[in-house]
Amino acid sequence: MKKTTYLVQGALIAAIYVVLAFVFAPISYGPMQIRIAEILTVLPYLTPAAIPGVFVGCLIANLYSDAGMLDVIFGSLATLIAAILTYYMPKRWLAPLPPVLVNVVIIPLVLYFALELPYWLSVAGVLVGQIIACYGLGYPLLLVLDRYKLLQK
Template sequence: MKKTNFLVQAGMIGAVYVVLTILFAPYSYGPIQVRVSESLTVLPMFMPAAIPGLFVGCIIANIVGGNGLVDIVFGSMATLLAAYLTYKMPKKWLAPLPPVVVNGIVVGFILNYLYGAPLIITMGWVTLGQLIACYGIGYPLILTLEKYRDKIFPRS
């Protein structure tokens, strides 16, 4: 039963990530982006199933995005690393930080490679977009989920 719950949670999170990324596609892809779905990268703070869910969701979203194998592999690996580091964060206000830093660096390099824009510029735009998604949307999500933690995430 625990394994089934884990898989269902991971699948649902991955699906929501994909839907949000595609729904907001004009803002999710390109050299300047605010990927609203990245707000979900705070979920590993509440459930470990979010780690593989975000990873698989990002793979699918990056396949749809059309930026090629570099983005699919390295962009998704960045999300996996950020999700794991979020899971390890000791304080809630730090939970959104790993996706901001990891994606700022990794996706900044990817966009520099794909679009030829200066590295510092691509890193800056990605970091800004991640700050908006992870702290602007993700942190209020943390506060809301924490308020209803016992109802949403019952202890087994």
């Protein structure tokens, strides 16, 4: 992939992530969150440019989180780890799994330590929200993009 294409794709993905997080801000943060921007976390399956794209987008979006620097650091790292794992998924239907699992492990801890929110309530809220965003919305997006070869590894 050419460097320019890589940079442009990554920047666009980051920008779209930030816009989606802000437009849907009331449901993007907190213990019962459905971060619509997480639909983009399936994109590393199709293009490596999505790895820095979703990471930077998440980092910027987390600057506005009530969980503060813990979310900026650990929430963004969770997205980076999930994006890398998604890139290496062997089957398309597995692409949404890393963002679900990584976020359900890390984000409830961030919410617990930063906002003193009940841990298990946060686990349940993040799990449901990630399943909705990644499998309910992200997987259909992945199918469409893959079918029409709109992004390529």
